[in-house]
Amino acid sequence: MTEPITVVVVDDHSIFRSGLRADLEDFIHVVGEAGDVDAAVAAVAQHAPQVVLLDVHLPGGQGGGGAEVIRRAAPAASGTRFLALSVSDSAEDVVGVIRAGARGYITKGSSGAEVSRAVATVAGGDAVFSPRLAGFVLDAFGAAAGEQAQTDEELDRLSAREREVMRLIARGYSYKEVATELFISIKTVETHVSAVLRKLQLSSRHELTAWALERRLL
Structure with missing residues (x-):
C-alpha cells in the first residue's frame, strides 16, 4: 500500500x-x-x-x-x-x-x-x-495583450521542440499531458526537460515556471 x-x-x-x-x-x-x-x-x-x-x-x-x-x-x-x-x-x-x-x-x-x-x-x-x-x-509582469516574448540569449539555446516542451511544463502540464499534446513519448519528454533545465542552468520545474513567467513566455 x-x-x-x-x-x-x-x-x-x-x-x-x-x-x-x-x-x-x-x-x-x-x-x-x-x-x-x-x-x-x-x-x-x-x-x-x-x-x-x-x-x-x-x-x-x-x-x-x-x-x-x-x-x-x-x-x-x-x-x-x-x-x-x-x-x-x-x-x-x-x-x-x-x-x-x-x-x-x-x-x-x-x-x-x-x-x-x-x-x-x-x-x-x-x-x-x-x-x-x-x-x-x-x-502583473506587464505583458501586453498579444505581446511576443523577446528572444534572448538563453532562449536561443533551446531547440524549437525544447521550447514547446518548456512552455507546457512551465504551465503545469504533467509529462504524460505534454507527451499527448505533442504526440511524443513520455521518455522523450523527460529527455527534453532534462536538456532544457541543463541549458538554462535551472534545477527544478518550479524554477523553470518562474523563469518562463519573468520572460513572458507562457
Whole structure:
C-alpha cells in the first residue's frame, strides 16, 4: 500500500481547516495545523511534512503572510513543498508566493478531491498552476495583450521542440499531458526537460515556471 502524503494545513480560520481535513482523500495524512505565520513556521519544523497547504493571507510574523512562511521555513525544510490555497486569485498574491518558492497555487473554490490531487501532484515534484492564474501573473509582469516574448540569449539555446516542451511544463502540464499534446513519448519528454533545465542552468520545474513567467513566455 502506498504511504500517505503528510501535510500541514495553514489557515487562520479553524472552521476552514476542519472542513478541509474532512474533505481530503484518504491518501492525505494531515500531521499538523497552524493559524498564523509563526505557528506555521514552527509546525513545518516540527512535522517536516511533504506538503504545506498554505493560505496567502495570515496574521503574525512580519506581516508577510504565506510568502513569509515559505521564506522562513523552506531553508530548513528541503523535503517540504508549499502549495498555496487561497480565496484570493489576485496577481499580486499569486506572484508573491511563487517568488517566495510555492510550487503551485489553487483557490478555495476547489473541491476536496481537487485539492488532494493538487497535493499529490506537488508532492511528486510537479507544479499546479491554472492557466487563468497564469494570465493574472502575466498581467502583473506587464505583458501586453498579444505581446511576443523577446528572444534572448538563453532562449536561443533551446531547440524549437525544447521550447514547446518548456512552455507546457512551465504551465503545469504533467509529462504524460505534454507527451499527448505533442504526440511524443513520455521518455522523450523527460529527455527534453532534462536538456532544457541543463541549458538554462535551472534545477527544478518550479524554477523553470518562474523563469518562463519573468520572460513572458507562457
